[in-house]
Amino acid sequence: MTMNVVSIDSLTKHPGESVTIRGWVYHLRAKGKLAFLVLRDGSGIAQCVFVKSEVDDATFDEAQRLSMESAIEITGEVRLDARAPGGAEIGVRAMKTYQKAAADFPIQPKEHGTGFLMENRHLWLRSRKPWACLRVRDAVIRSIRGFFYERGFVNIDSPIFTPAACEGTSTLFEVEYFDEKAYLTQSGQLYAEAAAMAFGKVFTFGPTFRAEKSKTRRHLTEFWMIEPEVAFAELNDIMDLAEAMLCHIVKSVLAERREELTILERDITKLEKIVPPFPRLSYTDAVDLLKQKGLPFEYGGDLGAPDETAIGENYDRPVMVHRYPHEVKAFYMKRDPQDSRFALCVDVLAPEGYGEIIGGSQREENLDILEGRIADHKLPREAFAWYLDLRRFGSVPHSGFGMGLERCVAWLTGVDHLRECIPFPRMLYRIYP
RNA sequence: UCCCGGAUAGCUCAGUCGGUAGAGCAGCUGACUGUUAAUCAGCGGGCCGUAGGUUCAAGUCCUACUCCGGGAGCCA
Numbered sequence: 001m002t003m004n005v006v007s008i009d010s011l012t013k014h015p016g017e018s019v020t021i022r023g024w025v026y027h028l029r030a031k032g033k034l035a036f037l038v039l040r041d042g043s044g045i046a047q048c049v050f051v052k053s054e055v056d057d058a059t060f061d062e063a064q065r066l067s068m069e070s071a072i073e074i075t076g077e078v079r080l081d082a083r084a085p086g087g088a089e090i091g092v093r094a095m096k097t098y099q100k101a102a103a104d105f106p107i108q109p110k111e112h113g114t115g116f117l118m119e120n121r122h123l124w125l126r127s128r129k130p131w132a133c134l135r136v137r138d139a140v141i142r143s144i145r146g147f148f149y150e151r152g153f154v155n156i157d158s159p160i161f162t163p164a165a166c167e168g169t170s171t172l173f174e175v176e177y178f179d180e181k182a183y184l185t186q187s188g189q190l191y192a193e194a195a196a197m198a199f200g201k202v203f204t205f206g207p208t209f210r211a212e213k214s215k216t217r218r219h220l221t222e223f224w225m226i227e228p229e230v231a232f233a234e235l236n237d238i239m240d241l242a243e244a245m246l247c248h249i250v251k252s253v254l255a256e257r258r259e260e261l262t263i264l265e266r267d268i269t270k271l272e273k274i275v276p277p278f279p280r281l282s283y284t285d286a287v288d289l290l291k292q293k294g295l296p297f298e299y300g301g302d303l304g305a306p307d308e309t310a311i312g313e314n315y316d317r318p319v320m321v322h323r324y325p326h327e328v329k330a331f332y333m334k335r336d337p338q339d340s341r342f343a344l345c346v347d348v349l350a351p352e353g354y355g356e357i358i359g360g361s362q363r364e365e366n367l368d369i370l371e372g373r374i375a376d377h378k379l380p381r382e383a384f385a386w387y388l389d390l391r392r393f394g395s396v397p398h399s400g401f402g403m404g405l406e407r408c409v410a411w412l413t414g415v416d417h418l419r420e421c422i423p424f425p426r427m428l429y430r431i432y433p
Numbered sequence: 434u435c436c437c438g439g440a441u442a443g444c445u446c447a448g449u450c451g452g453u454a455g456a457g458c459a460g461c462u463g464a465c466u467g468u469u470a471a472u473c474a475g476c477g478g479g480c481c482g483u484a485g486g487u488u489c490a491a492g493u494c495c496u497a498c499u500c501c502g503g504g505a506g507c508c509a
Contacts, residue, residue: 031472032465051466067460083467104443108459109470111445115501171507187509212507213434225509305505347509356509404509418509429501 003075009043011078011088020075021046021090024126025101027109030064037063037092038085039074040126047089048074059095068105069126071098114417121424122433132260133420136253137409141205143252144226144405147245148203153228156195158188158204164383171211173221184209187402190332190387192229193363196398197390203228215428217417218305218355220406222426229400235344235362238399239320242348242358243278245403246318250274253412266414270352273316280320283342286311302328309353318357322346331373333361334397346401354411360401367391 003020011019023041030036033052038045050063066072076092083089106120107127117124124130148155161175161182172183188204195202208225228245230238250271253261261268281289283303290297293310303311303321311319323342326335333343348358364370370391374384409421419425424433 027470029468029471030465031468034466034468036468036471038469047469049467053466081467083469085469103460105459106443108444110458113445113502116444208509210508214505214507215502216504219508223509302507305508359509402509407509 007043008039008041008046008086011044011046011086011090012080014078015080015088016078018075018077018093019090020073021048022073023071025066025068025070025072028063028066028068035060035063037066037074039072044086045128046086047084048076048092049089050092055092055094059092062097063092063095065100066097067101067103069101069123071101072096073098114419118419118425118430119432125423128263129415130420132257132263133409133413133415134423135260136257136264136413137405137421139253139257140249140405140409140412143249144205144245146252147248148201148228151201153201153203154195154199156192156199156202156204157206158185158191158195158227160185160207164380171213173209173211186210187225188227189229189400189402192227192400193398194386194390196229196231196400197394197396201228201230213428217419218407220418220422220425220427223407223418223422224405225402226405227400227402229398231398232396233362233399234397235322235346235399238360238362238401239280239322239346242320242346242360242401242403243276243318246278246348246358246408247274247276249408250412261413264413264415266412270316271412274318278318278320278348279315280322281311282322283324286321289314300325300327303347305355308347308349308355312349312351312353312355316351318351319349320346321349329361331377331379332363332370334364344399348401348403350407350411352411352414354407357407357411358401358403360399362397362399365391365395365397367395 004018006014006019006021008021008023021039021041023039025037026040026045027038028035035050037048037050039048050060052060073096074090074092075094076090079089079091080087081089105123107117107123125134161177162185163182172186175182175184186208188206192202192204204227206224207222209222211221228241230241254268254271258268286303287297287299289311290307295307295310297307302324311321322345323336324345325341326333326343329343329345333345336342336344343361345359345361347356349355350357364373367388370388374381406418406421410418413421415421419427
């Protein structure tokens with residue numbers, strides 16, 4: 001007889017059938033002549049019931065002695081039962097053990113400190129919350145790709161090794177590149193601009209590295225960034241694009257990952273409110289708002305993390321703050337023709353204190369102005385020769401933004417630390433496992 | 434780089450006024466036919482982060498260091 005191997009998430013489609021499931025022991029409660037074993041197979045968890053009179057003695061005995069995370073295969077009949085988590089359970093007939101796990105599996109179904117859990121990240125991935133959180137991440141990635149592909153964007157990967165700083169501000173990881181120095185990329189944007197002049201609408205999606213010694217729940221040294229870049233787009237166009245993208249992501253996650261959000265105890269009603277239009281505030285309006293709220297703030301400075309939280313608190317959906325003073329922004333941003341004190345840029349602040357998830361701008365397309373900026377910022381002109389070429393051959397208005405994937409996932413899942421939103425986080429003082 | 438907090442059993446923590454170490458959970462042994470982090474009984478388990486100092490006596494007080502957590506700046 002051939003085995004009817006099924007995944008746990010499909011059990012409710014097989015009531016009354018004899019099926020086989022394969023996975024790892026998630027929990028075991030032995031009760032004399034009855035034993036409840038919760039099996040985890042990656043798609044979900046299912047309760048398997050061993051009744052002493054229904055299996056042979058050796059199997060019953062072996063089941064009672066299984067350790068957590070032992071790898072097994074179970075064959076039995078699917079029963080719909082309200083008492084079982086997930087609504088379906090298996091009445092066990094037979095069991096095969098692939099490996100009995102060592103008795104000291106470190107992760108227990110109880111409180112652990114985050115330091116300990118991060119030290120055991122390779123095993124922690126098997127727990128419910130990491131499982132749920134990383135499945136939301138997966139859904140977000142798929143949703144983003146779908147969003148851009150549906151709109152005719154081309155995925156162009158930017159290089160990881162770069163010859164110089166993209167923005168000339170943050171600290172980069174330096175690596176040996178044969179006989180030269182190279183740096184790990186902190187942004188694919190400049191390359192995306194080149195690609196936009198070749199393909200019109202592009203996005204890059206890849207890892208990004210920042211060597212700043214930031215030690216907070218909002219920072220990773222290695223994170224994933226999505227960066228669309230659009231030829232002929234102006235600031236308002238990419239603000240519309242960012243708004244549409246975020247709404248699309250939220251919609252997909254609500255449709256495909258409701259169970260995971262429930263496991264994470266996320267307040268889903270907060271996500272259901274994420275619909276257009278998003279509030280749009282100029283920097284000047286944002287500063288007025290901060291003053292109204294009684295926060296000490298000097299006009300002209302950049303918004304700090306507490307300021308962003310205060311602004312975000314005022315709204316139930318992401319806020320777009322645009323037109324910051326150009327002094328606090330990158331050299332490549334175009335200045336506002338209406339008022340040259342400001343840059344044509346936008347930061348999107350997530351609600352509930354999650355802070356900046358997107359930063360974007362309209363780029364300076366004029367060759368002379370851009371050359372002047374590079375000189376003003378004391379950047380090495382030779383390194384930007386190719387970037388300046390883009391302004392010599394068919395330069396057009398163009399705009400784009402970058403979204404930090406993990407920051408977006410942290411907001412959607414409601415977890416309080418970015419490290420839970422990437423499988424193996426790289427942080428200041430943590431590169432294990 | 435700066436500011437704040439922490440380090441005691443495998444894990445989470447308690448440890449008073451300075452007097453030679455405690456609990457819950459996990460592990461192991463046993464009981465139990467509907468458990469949901471089962472319950473009950475029993476058994477093992479410790480260089481109190483490292484080094485120095487004060488003291489008759491230090492987990493406890495002092496100094497330095499190491500490691501960890503959070504925050505600021507910077508950013509996504």
